Amino acid sequence: MPDIREWIEVMRYFHGLYNVAIFSAFVYQGWMGWKIRQERLAGTSQGAFVGRHRRNGPILALLAVLGYLAGNALVYLDTGHLYAYPFHAANGAGIVVLVLAAYLMSRRIRGAASPWRTPHLAAGVLILSLYVIQAALGLAILQKLQG
Numbered sequence: 001m002p003d004i005r006e007w008i009e010v011m012r013y014f015h016g017l018y019n020v021a022i023f024s025a026f027v028y029q030g031w032m033g034w035k036i037r038q039e040r041l042a043g044t045s046q047g048a049f050v051g052r053h054r055r056n057g058p059i060l061a062l063l064a065v066l067g068y069l070a071g072n073a074l075v076y077l078d079t080g081h082l083y084a085y086p087f088h089a090a091n092g093a094g095i096v097v098l099v100l101a102a103y104l105m106s107r108r109i110r111g112a113a114s115p116w117r118t119p120h121l122a123a124g125v126l127i128l129s130l131y132v133i134q135a136a137l138g139l140a141i142l143q144k145l146q147g
């Protein structure tokens with residue numbers, strides 16, 4: 001029977017793979033949002049992605065928060081400290097704050113001329129950027145733990 005240390009080792013990789021999947025879903029979500037924006041500005045039909053973009057947003061927000069909380073639980077079980085990896089923790093918290101902000105902004109978008117559209121876009125771009133940094137930080141942690 002594996003002990004807790006072996007489970008933690010496996011869960012480190014699962015946490016990373018889970019968040020790569022969430023990042024990939026956010027890339028797709030951002031791509032749909034960008035296509036919707038281009039079609040709206042061009043005055044063409046936006047119907048192909050609007051419903052999917054609106055449905056996926058809250059689900060992705062929840063999954064991102066769960067990934068962050070799982071990472072915190074994993075680090076606490078492994079080290080006894082929530083902030084054993086402070087840059088990774090702070091960047092993850094930044095992602096969660098931006099995801100929640102993007103979600104709240106999306107609830108306020110009403111009509112083609114909504115002033116919340118551009119801040120929502122900016123939050124999305126920052127989320128994707130921070131996810132790339134988060135992956136690099138996570139890989140550095142894994143490398144440090146193995147070496």
